[in-house]
Amino acid sequence: MSVLLLGACRKSPKAPEPTNTEGNLSIQLNCLGVDLRAGDDDPLSAVEKLDLYFFSSESETTKRTMVAHRSFGKAELTTNAPISMSLPATSYYLVAVLNATPAVQNTFGQGGAWSNLYESTYRLKSLYSESEKKVTSVVWSNDQGPIKIEKSAFDKGASPVQVPLTRTVARVRLFGDPKVPQYMSLDLTNGGTFSVGCRAVETLLMRELAPLIGVAENKMEQPGDGSSFASRYAYCPGYKEIANDNQSDYKDLLWTYRHFNESKTNCNLESLKLIPKTVDECDLTQEMYYVSETTVDPHHFTYAFLPSLLVGYKVYPTSLNELSDFKSDEGWVSFNGHYYRGHDFTTYMKAILKRNKSTSETKPVVTIPTGYPQDLQVVCEEYVKTCGDKMLLKATGYQGELYPIDFKGLRYYLRSYNYYYLPIQHAPDQEGYGRYGIIRNNDYRIEIKSISDFGSPVMMNIKLHPEEYAPKQAISSTLTLTPLEEHNSTANL
Numbered sequence: 001m002s003v004l005l006l007g008a009c010r011k012s013p014k015a016p017e018p019t020n021t022e023g024n025l026s027i028q029l030n031c032l033g034v035d036l037r038a039g040d041d042d043p044l045s046a047v048e049k050l051d052l053y054f055f056s057s058e059s060e061t062t063k064r065t066m067v068a069h070r071s072f073g074k075a076e077l078t079t080n081a082p083i084s085m086s087l088p089a090t091s092y093y094l095v096a097v098l099n100a101t102p103a104v105q106n107t108f109g110q111g112g113a114w115s116n117l118y119e120s121t122y123r124l125k126s127l128y129s130e131s132e133k134k135v136t137s138v139v140w141s142n143d144q145g146p147i148k149i150e151k152s153a154f155d156k157g158a159s160p161v162q163v164p165l166t167r168t169v170a171r172v173r174l175f176g177d178p179k180v181p182q183y184m185s186l187d188l189t190n191g192g193t194f195s196v197g198c199r200a201v202e203t204l205l206m207r208e209l210a211p212l213i214g215v216a217e218n219k220m221e222q223p224g225d226g227s228s229f230a231s232r233y234a235y236c237p238g239y240k241e242i243a244n245d246n247q248s249d250y251k252d253l254l255w256t257y258r259h260f261n262e263s264k265t266n267c268n269l270e271s272l273k274l275i276p277k278t279v280d281e282c283d284l285t286q287e288m289y290y291v292s293e294t295t296v297d298p299h300h301f302t303y304a305f306l307p308s309l310l311v312g313y314k315v316y317p318t319s320l321n322e323l324s325d326f327k328s329d330e331g332w333v334s335f336n337g338h339y340y341r342g343h344d345f346t347t348y349m350k351a352i353l354k355r356n357k358s359t360s361e362t363k364p365v366v367t368i369p370t371g372y373p374q375d376l377q378v379v380c381e382e383y384v385k386t387c388g389d390k391m392l393l394k395a396t397g398y399q400g401e402l403y404p405i406d407f408k409g410l411r412y413y414l415r416s417y418n419y420y421y422l423p424i425q426h427a428p429d430q431e432g433y434g435r436y437g438i439i440r441n442n443d444y445r446i447e448i449k450s451i452s453d454f455g456s457p458v459m460m461n462i463k464l465h466p467e468e469y470a471p472k473q474a475i476s477s478t479l480t481l482t483p484l485e486e487h488n489s490t491a492n493l
Helices: 239-243 250-257 267-272 318-322 342-357 374-391
Strands: 022-030 049-055 066-073 083-088 092-098 121-123 128-131 134-138 140-142 147-149 161-167 170-175 184-187 193-200 202-204 258-260 308-317 332-335 338-341 405-407 410-413 417-423 442-451 475-483 486-492
Touching: 022 092, 049 083, 066 083, 092 161, 147 161, 170 308, 184 318, 193 267, 193 417, 239 250, 250 258, 308 318, 308 442, 318 338, 332 342, 338 342, 342 374, 342 410, 374 405, 374 410, 417 442, 417 475
Parallel strands: 022 161, 170 442, 442 486
Antiparallel strands: 022 083, 049 066, 049 092, 092 140, 092 147, 121 202, 128 134, 140 161, 184 308, 193 258, 193 308, 308 417, 332 338, 332 410, 405 410, 442 475, 475 486
């Protein structure tokens, strides 16, 4: 018997891929003229940490992945000198993130796809850090997208790689000592209040470049083009989808891409003094001042899609001052051109509710306030019958009080708060593209100059207003915007 032994077939061993030798790379952060190391009093300038994410540089973007990560703590960022590190000497794309939150850090992982940079979006709260409900710092990232680092940057004597950074959020502050007509009285004991009427739900880590503002032929912004920050706009998540909207699906788009107000009142924010008389009185740590990048095309300058604020001031008819014991906190009522104090009204409405709910044969007696005409009594009865217990607030500190009312000509101003709709202008000198918007790295300072008429007792429910914004309003303001950018403006309500 003979046995034939066959050797196993094997491929020749694969030669190991050459590895790049380690080299020294220097990075120079450029935070658009802001000295991040000047102090932490302003969350927009505070520094907590720096993360540098390096991606491979294949020509096909689908093949690019994250290949290196370097981090630096606050103590290492106390100088304006370039930051040095050791890396394999090759070409990369770099994404730098200052003050990354856990949500942002979770985007990046060794081998993470390049597409994550453009597909991942973040809720507003993921773009700043806070302590005890006070903002302490905000996230920064690349100004015009990932930065290409050539292999030559590792050569001896090479200049530091310039890394321009911008904040991923904007800030909006309101202030002022508004003038009012003689027939109106304004209580500024706690200033004014405001809530965001509408803004984008989510934001990209890096601004999606868009056509420049005020430049002919819709010239697109390009990385490294040297364009002024004031001329830059952005495509926020949902911009293009909303631009293609045919009005039939606006509610779906609104729910998907916009955070919008549904509350009737924000008088519970009164103690925060969100709108003081001067801008320097604004508490920079207040969460309400920080907003996500929100842009909209000129064909959708509607209440539903414009970035906006709902401004509240305690305003009441001067004639009520003739009642020696009237205070703005009791609120007031308007009906058919006549004004009534809030105390009598709320007592009356609660008495109607109690009578309606009574199951006894003898119903409680309802005392009608002096001076209430028959048609006002009819509307009050109808409102209580329609709403029942739903007309009463349940929030802590306001239990048993009535919600503000706007019903068939009956207006009840809870604690005298009047509300005004105020869209946020980015480039007020433009008629169309770029006029309205919130762009990251901007500090919008809006001065309320005057209030010309009574507002609504109820904050606008944005989702019910798909119509085009009509810039006729009872509030007047001026805007100032400079880079960081700061935008200063004034408003007349």
